[in-house]
Amino acid sequence: MPPKHIAILGGGLTGLSSAFHLSRRFPSSTITIIDKNKRLGGWASSTERVQLPGGRGSVILEGGPRTLRPASNSVLELIHLLGLSDAVMPTLKSSPAAKKRFLHVPGTPGIYEIPSPGIRYLWNPLRFFITPGVSFDFVRGWNRPEGVLDESLESFLTRRGHPMTARVLGSALVHGIYAADSRLLSVRAAFPKLWELEEKGNGRILWGLLTRSREAKEAERQKEEEDRKRYELGDVMRLMDGVSVYSFRDGMGTLPDALTRSIAKNPNVRILSDTEITALRFGEENGFEITTQRTNPIFPSHIVSALPLPVLNKIIPESHPLPYLTTNPYSSVTSINLVFPTAKIYPPGFGYLVCRPEDDYVADDGGILGVTFDSSALPAQDALTPGERITKVTVMMGGPHRAPDTALPVVLAHLQYHLNRRKPLPAPLVTRTWQHRNCIPTPLPGHLERMGKLKEALGGSGWDGRMEVVGAGVGGVSVGDCVESGKTVGMGW
Template sequence: MTTVAVLGGGIGGLAASYYLCKSPQVTKVILLESSSRFGGWLWSTRRSDGAVFEHGPRGIRPAGAVGRNTLNMVEDLGLGGEILPVTYTHVASKNRYVYVNRQLHRMPSGLSGLLRPVPPFSRPLLLSLATEILVKKGKEDDESIHSFVSRRLGKELADIAVDSLCRGVFAGDCRKLSMRSCFPLLYDAEQRRGSLTLGMLLGSGPAPVVPPGPLAQRSIQESWAQWSLSRGLESLPESITEYLQQSGRVQLHREAAVQQISPSASGWKISLEDGVMSADHIISALPAKALSSILPSSCQPLIQLLQDISTVTVAVVNLEYEGSVLPVAGFGHLLPSSEDRGVLGVVYDSVPFPQHNRPDGETTRLTVMMGGAWFQEVFGAPEAATEERLLARATEAVRSHLGVSTAPSWSRVTLQRDCIPQYYLGHHRRVESMRRFIREKSLSLSVIGASYDGVSVNDVIFSGRTAAEELGAV
């Protein structure tokens, strides 16, 4: 293995390149990114007065093997001193809200929240968990998240809590999303233990082994729930890019859109607008549909499977208000689809990460997330949705949900087109079929990124590591 081409310079492509360039078996890595910047959805605005706003993910969870893996990378890149941790005892971790029946409700937490009914829920959470142990295991190979939770924990929890959660995490509809692919740990808990409760208590199955480095050990000792970086999460792709440049083994190409890839005697020919490159192996970190458009016609079954993976568009509206305007302290609030199909939720950015506020004078930073699986229905075609209309809808949501009557002193509207893949029923079978086709045709091709094995930043980084490992590079 000498030359590996990595297609896509988002966090997945950057991570794959990072792991590849640590391998003595890989002599050259070519990273091709179609846009003018690396980092993909990890995108931060740093204002000259010191304020930081996120237009994509805003906090990363340290938990589990994939969380430890990311922290080990952060440490290796020398970013440990820039970490902003949020512990489980922090108000942003303890207080999460749902907006139901035109009211904010704090989600149940702690023992009292388990033992008694907490509005908007009509029965104690502990009762749902206790009776869940008696529910029979599902017989289907896959099931929607809403169906799974309704069956095991009751329709009320599915309609309010889980509907809201899926809008917050996937910007998606829990009635269409796959339990098996979106929440594999919970699916495995039922399959192996016959119960979510027993699965969580006893463990549901084997997990990847990633020994924690000093930073990951610190996250465990200090009970971090999530973390960010002092200059925003875009610092992570920026640091990886710098690391790759200094390695001397990676060729980085911006504004290098791939037109076509075709198998050759030695691997692949990669056609760009201004020439052709060769590689022994390709790691594609492109979205599934983007990869489908550059494959040769001999890969028709793979092309079709890739095109079957849908995505949704999310409007991200960053707002800054003068003074302290929030009626409650917490991470933010989500809305079930029954409450408002257009607004997914509001994140109270100033609460978990006050360090991103401008240093002089008190301000409140909020982010309103809108659209997702309901974008077309509520706002029409993305190209027709004006910034003015999206901003008006976002500020109205802040006014009606939080009682903030003043206008924001600063705002930014970002339309993230096709940003979150949707794992619909049967997603695991589609991904298995893709990888089987690649194996059977002996294609020197790896597919990584949010389209396949998890949409979180941690999942995407780990998929880059896995691809490098499979090439004997880690």
């Protein structure tokens, strides 16, 4: 028997994807999706198109996610099913934005291109930070202590390579994806491939990578092809030929907006936006009772929670606590979009990341985690008046830097230092600041095991498998992971 009434708590991308897929899988079930905000989409709805002063045209400003990877079939499937193919804006692998990413090392002005293997590596200043890690990984044998089932990325990279490489490269990578401290982040939850490569290379990560046999590569390719059959992709794959990353003409908000429009057309789906959930109780006949600040109670038979885990923890009954909902910390991020009235403020490329300073996260280093060169990565999003030239960047601040100084003159001074410019930057035409509190979870070591136990508890007494918990706090944090979890939720119902 299909579920009678499914309530989806939280209408971020995970909740929206759940509503979309569950309404297709259970066309006779009633589905209610509830979100506290007026616009659904959670962090993915931080998109605006703004007019530039003086009739210069308009630009897209993104405060949340900005790019997607073609490897995520679940997002490509939505693009096909929602008819978004024409809105896709790619960054091609051949473009400088795909090839060039930079790093700023605090204490040294300027940014350095992250090198790829080849002769030019010998002249790249970052080799001093990278070579020790790579060399030690090569000469050291298996050194994973017995019984260790997970550890932080920093501990993993230090154990295999060198502490300096771990600090410079590892911390920067984690700033760019999780806005978190690499000394806290679980390597198995965040970078499972590294853990596997260590095993394949009998300790050596690089060896594991280089010695993948032709058969192993072929088996991986076949697995990918087999997996692709789970998705309705139409001819969307054609759009992804030679694509490094992509977004949409009107920014990332295109995806949640299209999902909202699509599910709203379904008479069995009810959307309750601007509605904060305050409590979840057990109701009659094996059902639940959901209380909100604005509506009468809702009585679903099944629930998908796509809420941040600490929010879920606050609303569940004290009689039936669930484990590990508050174990992981969440990072807060300030994103600042700056539109300058001139071209050529930075070198062509995707942007740069800033690594953890040698003397830890200190108060006076500005609190910048990374900067994206938006005009270089996705120029086609901006509709400029012919002849106009601008440069758009987004500065990401916060995370492990507890009190970033977001005052404009301070941010501009840091940018000038990072970009190694003698002259100050021109006054921006437009600035937009987005304060995202507790927006990205940091899965701590042991996360995968803990989430297994949470799943077990949801199958146990009271819950009886009628509530599933999904979202960035449970699986991966990328848009692809969130959309995928919505596709697979409730498979056992």
